[in-house]
Amino acid sequence: MTGNDQKPPGDPVRPELTRKRKLTSAGALIGLLLALFGFTLVVQLRSNDADSGLASARxxxxxxxxxxxxxxxxxxxxEINQLEESQRQLTSGVAGRQAAQAEADKRADELGLLSGTLPAHGPGLKISIDPAGQPIKASAILNAVQELRGAGGEVMELVGNNGVAVRLVASSYFVDADGGEIIVDGKQLSGPYTLWVIGVPATMQTALQIPGGVVASVSQAGGNVTMEQRSTVEVTAVRQSASLQYARPVS
Structure with a gap:
C-alpha cells in the first residue's frame, strides 16, 4: 500500500460502518423485548401452575x-371483637364521666339553691302580709316560713316595704325591732311584707290556711294575708358563700 492509498485523517465514517452500528442497536432492543416477554410468560406459567396445583392437590x-x-x-x-370491646369500654368511660359530671353539676346547683347562693325560679306563691296598722311580730313571719317549708317550699325570699330583700335559708333568724319592724339575718325590714316561695302552689296555700295558722293569726291581730298562685316565681336575692374555718367533711 502506497502513501496515496492511506485514509487521510479526518475523513467521514464510511456508510458500511454506520449500517452495522444501527443493526447492532436494533438487535439489542429486540433481545431486550424478547427477554421481557419470556419473563412475563414464566410468571404466567407459574401462576397457572399454582392454580392447577390446588386443583390437583390431595x-x-x-x-x-x-x-x-x-x-x-x-x-x-x-381481634375485631377485642377492638369492639375496647371501643365500648372507651365509650362507656366517656359516658360515665359525662354522667358523673352532670350529676355533680346538678348537685352543686341544688346546694347553691339550698344555701341561697344561686337565684331560682319555678312555680310558687306570692304572699302579701299587711299589718294594717298593727305591728306583725317576727314570730308570725317565722311561723309562716316554717309552715311553707313543711308544705314543700324549697326557695324563699322576704321583701320589706323599704325595698330590703333577704334570701331565707335554714339558718335564717327573725328578731323584733323598734317601730314594729323586724330584723331578718341582720337586715331590718318594714311592713307590709312580701314573701316569695317556690314549690307546689296549692299545697302551700292550703298549709297557710289551716285553722290557727298564719292567715288566722294575722287576721285576728287586725292584719291581712293574701296569696296568689304563680306559674313562675323569681327569687333573685342571694347570699354570699360561707367560708368554714373549722368544719371538715368526714372522709
Missing part, C-alpha cells in the same frame, strides 16, 4: 389449607 392438603384459613379467620374475628 384431599389432605386441601383440608390443611382450609384449616389454616379458618384459623386465620378466627384470629381476625377475635
Amino acid at each position: 384431599q389432605e392438603d386441601l383440608v390443611r389449607i382450609l384449616s389454616d384459613l379458618e384459623a386465620r379467620d378466627q384470629r381476625l374475628q377475635q
Whole structure:
C-alpha cells in the first residue's frame, strides 16, 4: 500500500460502518423485548401452575389449607371483637364521666339553691302580709316560713316595704325591732311584707290556711294575708358563700 492509498485523517465514517452500528442497536432492543416477554410468560406459567396445583392437590392438603384459613379467620374475628370491646369500654368511660359530671353539676346547683347562693325560679306563691296598722311580730313571719317549708317550699325570699330583700335559708333568724319592724339575718325590714316561695302552689296555700295558722293569726291581730298562685316565681336575692374555718367533711 502506497502513501496515496492511506485514509487521510479526518475523513467521514464510511456508510458500511454506520449500517452495522444501527443493526447492532436494533438487535439489542429486540433481545431486550424478547427477554421481557419470556419473563412475563414464566410468571404466567407459574401462576397457572399454582392454580392447577390446588386443583390437583390431595384431599389432605386441601383440608390443611382450609384449616389454616379458618384459623386465620378466627384470629381476625377475635381481634375485631377485642377492638369492639375496647371501643365500648372507651365509650362507656366517656359516658360515665359525662354522667358523673352532670350529676355533680346538678348537685352543686341544688346546694347553691339550698344555701341561697344561686337565684331560682319555678312555680310558687306570692304572699302579701299587711299589718294594717298593727305591728306583725317576727314570730308570725317565722311561723309562716316554717309552715311553707313543711308544705314543700324549697326557695324563699322576704321583701320589706323599704325595698330590703333577704334570701331565707335554714339558718335564717327573725328578731323584733323598734317601730314594729323586724330584723331578718341582720337586715331590718318594714311592713307590709312580701314573701316569695317556690314549690307546689296549692299545697302551700292550703298549709297557710289551716285553722290557727298564719292567715288566722294575722287576721285576728287586725292584719291581712293574701296569696296568689304563680306559674313562675323569681327569687333573685342571694347570699354570699360561707367560708368554714373549722368544719371538715368526714372522709
